[in-house]
Amino acid sequence: MGVVERRLDETGGRSQRLIRSFVLREGRLTPAQARAFATLWPHFGIDWTPGEVLDLSALFGNDRPVVLEIGFGNGESLAAMAEQDLGRNWLGIEVHRPGIGHLLLEIERRGLNNLRVLRQDAVELLRHGIPPAALDRVQLFFPDPWPKKRHHKRRILNRELIELLARAIRPGGIFHAATDWPPYAEQMLALLDDASDWFINTAGPGYYAHRPAHRPLTRFEQRAERLGHPVRDLIYRRR
Numbered sequence: 483m484g485v486v487e488r489r490l491d492e493t494g495g496r497s498q499r500l501i502r503s504f505v506l507r508e509g510r511l512t513p514a515q516a517r518a519f520a521t522l523w524p525h526f527g528i529d530w531t532p533g534e535v536l537d538l539s540a541l542f543g544n545d546r547p548v549v550l551e552i553g554f555g556n557g558e559s560l561a562a563m564a565e566q567d568l569g570r571n572w573l574g575i576e577v578h579r580p581g582i583g584h585l586l587l588e589i590e591r592r593g594l595n596n597l598r599v600l601r602q603d604a605v606e607l608l609r610h611g612i613p614p615a616a617l618d619r620v621q622l623f624f625p626d627p628w629p630k631k632r633h634h635k636r637r638i639l640n641r642e643l644i645e646l647l648a649r650a651i652r653p654g655g656i657f658h659a660a661t662d663w664p665p666y667a668e669q670m671l672a673l674l675d676d677a678s679d680w681f682i683n684t685a686g687p688g689y690y691a692h693r694p695a696h697r698p699l700t701r702f703e704q705r706a707e708r709l710g711h712p713v714r715d716l717i718y719r720r721r
């Protein structure tokens with residue numbers, strides 16, 4: 483599937499231009515990942531149909547605060563966070579099937595009951611599937627930086643996403659992003675500081691945050707460290 487595609491809109495069947503933050507590469511599933519889709523997805527996967535609003539309490543069977551992680555990659559750090567914090571419910575969303583298979587196996591290995599997985603475009607889910615103020619925290623760790631200028635429009639963190647986050651995160655809740663791509667970090671900082679009607683920069687306007695101890699190094703971050711890229715955390719509180 484291409485990044486830019488055409489589809490019918492919901493109202494009148496007029497064609498609408500969509501720019502996505504990912505290019506779907508199927509990638510091969512290992513036999514263990516294929517088994518995970520067959521046997522674990524029915525328990526831990528959420529088959530969301532676009533347009534449906536999720537009932538998070540019903541999905542988890544309790545009313546604990548919910549953390550959403552966008553683009554979890556192979557899910558190792560998400561699974562570790564969910565295991566460390568059983569008092570919260572964790573929802574991971576990713577489009578890359580091998581990564582999802584990997585996370586399903588981690589859920590099984592760690593015996594987690596507080597983590598569910600979606601295979602969807604996170605922007606679509608936030609537009610249509612999450613009730614207002616339903617999330618305690620949203621995490622966006624090492625989103626694709628799309629370094630070429632002509633690709634900047636594909637960066638997931640933009641004004642629309644900030645608006646969607648402001649709607650989905652409860653008052654007092656947190657949005658936590660991290661990136662190893664300095665120009666993207668600067669853009670995120672500027673866009674989020676500019677949204678000060680909704681979000682307060684916990685480090686103070688114009689400043690990056692320290693990596694909190696509860697955030698383990700992600701796989702992508704380990705690569706960034708090997709390459710000597712500086713890692714920036716951005717942590718904002720919803721007013």
Ligand SMILES: C[S@@+](CC[C@H](N)C(=O)[O-])C[C@H]1O[C@@H](n2cnc3c(N)ncnc32)[C@H](O)[C@@H]1O
Pocket residue numbers: 503504552553554555556575576577578581602603604605623624625626627638700701702703
């Ligand atoms: C650079 S990787 C980082 C993965 C992981 N967070 C880490 O730090 O190792 C970015 C991930 O975001 C996913 N992604 C990009 N756009 C997405 C979207 N709109 N919805 C869900 N996942 C998305 C990609 O498939 C990719 O796995």
